[in-house]
Amino acid sequence: EADIYQTPRYLVIGTGKKITLECSQTMGHDKMYWYQQDPGMELHLIHYSYGVNSTEKGDLSSESTVSRIRTEHFPLTLESARPSHTSQYLCASSPRDNSGNTIYFGEGSWLTVV
């Protein structure tokens, strides 16, 4: 089992609210990622980080933002939630130094914006 934790697991929130999805890992991994996934569909990389103070946009454009102030923590923030943001958000991490390293996923955060 991977030691990567996401909170909240489920969130229902009104349009226009600010939300932060938390992600923490205790494996000391340098790389962290956020993926967005609609139910039963493919994964889209929206943000990644190679280490503290490093953040990059992923392949899918997202209105969310991320920060990496500590190695173990990679929160995702939506300043003003909209119904189009309804989706599952998956956080993941991996060691930095080898391309063959496995990416480990958290359990996901289900966001519903009403």
Add this chain to the structure above:
Amino acid sequence: AQSVAQPEDQVNVAEGNPLTVKCTYSVSGNPYLFWYVQYPNRGLQFLLKYITGDNLVKGSYGFEAEFNKSQTSFHLKKPSALVSDSALYFCAVRDSALTGGGNKLTFGTGTQLKVEL
């Protein structure tokens, strides 16, 4: 550019029968290949990976996958399917020739496996 294809949206198999979930890939260098499984309302769980060496890779829960360089495939297999294997399966690839910002994992679109009694 790296890409991966899972040609079947859904695979149905009877319990006790062998199962195969197909995956093909495209990379410019050597591939690093991964299989993940996702149960409903859960994150992805790592099953197995191929980096180098033996073409037959064994993983969790009795699954295995065979790397075939000439066919650019990495099909997931299990000799005897269980109802509890029913889930969404993702193949993923990373190109060893890409570094830095290009060194990301590309996922397939997923294959829903349904194992029935």
